[in-house]
Amino acid sequence: MSPEQLLALDARHVWHPFTQAAAARPPILAASAKGASITAADGRTYLDLVSSWWVNLHGHGHPAIAAAIAQQAATMEQVIFADFTHAPAAELAARVAALLPGDLDRVFYSDDGSTAVEVAMKLSLQFWSNRGIAGRDLFVGFEGGYHGDTVGAMSAGHSSGFFSAWKGMLFPVETVPFPATWDGDDAVAAKEAASLDALDRLFAAKPGRVAAVLIEPLIQGAGGMRMCRPAFLAALAERVRAEGALLIFDEVMTGFGRTGPIFACQKAGIVPDLVCLSKGLTGGFLAMALTVAREEIYREFLGPDLDRAFLHGHSYTANPLGCAAGLASLDLLLSDACSARRAAIEAIHRARLDDLATRADISRTRLCGTIAAFDVGGSGGSGYGAAIGPRLKAAAFDRGLLLRPLGNVLYLLPPYCLSDEELHRAWDGIGQILAELAG
Numbered sequence: 001m002s003p004e005q006l007l008a009l010d011a012r013h014v015w016h017p018f019t020q021a022a023a024a025r026p027p028i029l030a031a032s033a034k035g036a037s038i039t040a041a042d043g044r045t046y047l048d049l050v051s052s053w054w055v056n057l058h059g060h061g062h063p064a065i066a067a068a069i070a071q072q073a074a075t076m077e078q079v080i081f082a083d084f085t086h087a088p089a090a091e092l093a094a095r096v097a098a099l100l101p102g103d104l105d106r107v108f109y110s111d112d113g114s115t116a117v118e119v120a121m122k123l124s125l126q127f128w129s130n131r132g133i134a135g136r137d138l139f140v141g142f143e144g145g146y147h148g149d150t151v152g153a154m155s156a157g158h159s160s161g162f163f164s165a166w167k168g169m170l171f172p173v174e175t176v177p178f179p180a181t182w183d184g185d186d187a188v189a190a191k192e193a194a195s196l197d198a199l200d201r202l203f204a205a206k207p208g209r210v211a212a213v214l215i216e217p218l219i220q221g222a223g224g225m226r227m228c229r230p231a232f233l234a235a236l237a238e239r240v241r242a243e244g245a246l247l248i249f250d251e252v253m254t255g256f257g258r259t260g261p262i263f264a265c266q267k268a269g270i271v272p273d274l275v276c277l278s279k280g281l282t283g284g285f286l287a288m289a290l291t292v293a294r295e296e297i298y299r300e301f302l303g304p305d306l307d308r309a310f311l312h313g314h315s316y317t318a319n320p321l322g323c324a325a326g327l328a329s330l331d332l333l334l335s336d337a338c339s340a341r342r343a344a345i346e347a348i349h350r351a352r353l354d355d356l357a358t359r360a361d362i363s364r365t366r367l368c369g370t371i372a373a374f375d376v377g378g379s380g381g382s383g384y385g386a387a388i389g390p391r392l393k394a395a396a397f398d399r400g401l402l403l404r405p406l407g408n409v410l411y412l413l414p415p416y417c418l419s420d421e422e423l424h425r426a427w428d429g430i431g432q433i434l435a436e437l438a439g
């Protein structure tokens with residue numbers, strides 16, 4: 001079929017996510033992808049600076065992951081995960097548990113970031129009820145947090161502003177301010193204190209009521225790449241422990257090396273009670289997620305009664321192809337070559353952000369691991385719907401750069417295979433786009 005025919009089929013039959021089809025440009029027909037580049041059917045290439053929605057850890061089409069999937073597919077593509085287990089699932093669970101700190105040893109498999117969060121929330125509620133403790137049924141999230149599109153995840157992220165159409169189906173979740181910070185921010189300590197005070201007040205007003213506090217550690221992703229300091233997470237963990245509630249780290253985006261160490265909780269020196277992982281887990285090849293629980297939580301689900309068990313699961317739970325991809329991706333992630341690339345990307349980001357910081361039309365430069373972000377000024381306000389966002393994106397696409405601003409926030413979250421030359425090309429392009437839009 002010709003590209004024109006395929007685009008006509010898409011226009012007639014496909015409903016794209018997060019897209020206002022009445023106003024959007026027609027989608028780009030992707031034909032192949034290798035390393036950091038996506039090639040379109042018309043021959044144009046796009047440098048994937050967002051790791052295709054933050055999943056492609058090592059770039060596209062990595063031969064080691066492709067080979068691992070092919071080998072697994074030839075052996076066993078899928079098997080029911082109740083009454084059965086299999087080597088890739090057992091090995092992947094053990095390897096992830098070994099990388100996580102403390103007794104985060106129990107791995108529950110699900111399908112994507114949203115389900116990983118949904119599982120963590122359901123586990124929290126059932127943990128308290130299995131313990132025979134009534135009334136611990138409230139969740140606390142952070143303003144601007146985003147945790148996915150299922151009902152629990154939407155409820156936890158209700159302040160992100162994405163979910164007004166579904167207000168009626170969400171359950172109440174308390175929120176406290178997130179102490180977002182950036183380079184040279186001299187108000188950060190005051191913001192952290194205000195956030196912790198709000199939490200203290202909430203705990204004081206509702207003693208023994210909070211089941212769990214849920215946070216994207218170090219970086220709120222979809223909320224605008226808003227970053228906080230590791231010390232804030234340590235202070236938060238202390239308060240949550242003192243109140244006796246559970247602490248859930250949603251590391252769906254921050255996991256697998258994005259913030260520097262393999263997991264953000266390591267940077268903060270914290271052992272949360274539950275950790276949600278997805279996105280980079282399979283290196284971007286297959287949809288899969290993990291909710292990792294401390295052993296103490298798992299034990300609360302054991303007993304003679306079926307009711308005490310976690311009666312939750314998905315058809316494709318622990319799909320062997322996804323697990324094989326996860327194992328191959330971990331091998332790549334833990335290699336010296338990958339650490340060196342991540343360090344190089346962070347160093348280039350730092351230098352280029354510092355250069356950019358001299359421009360009057362940008363502010364709030366920030367960096368955490370391989371994630372760099374800044375706010376772009378101009379009329380049209382800020383936030384996800386800021387008018388500047390679509391203009392920035394269109395200008396980037398025209399230059400062969402796949403960037404998806406979050407409103408007026410421009411960020412780079414590249415695959416670790418990105419070369420120095422490619423990254424400098426991206427930053428040069430950003431400089432040209434800003435100059436063009438300013439003119």
Ligand SMILES: Cc1ncc(COP(=O)(O)O)c(C=O)c1O
Binds near residue numbers: 114147221
């Ligand atoms: C922190 C965080 N949690 C959960 C999700 C939901 O993940 P998914 O889109 O795979 O359901 C996302 C997605 O962007 C996320 O950034």
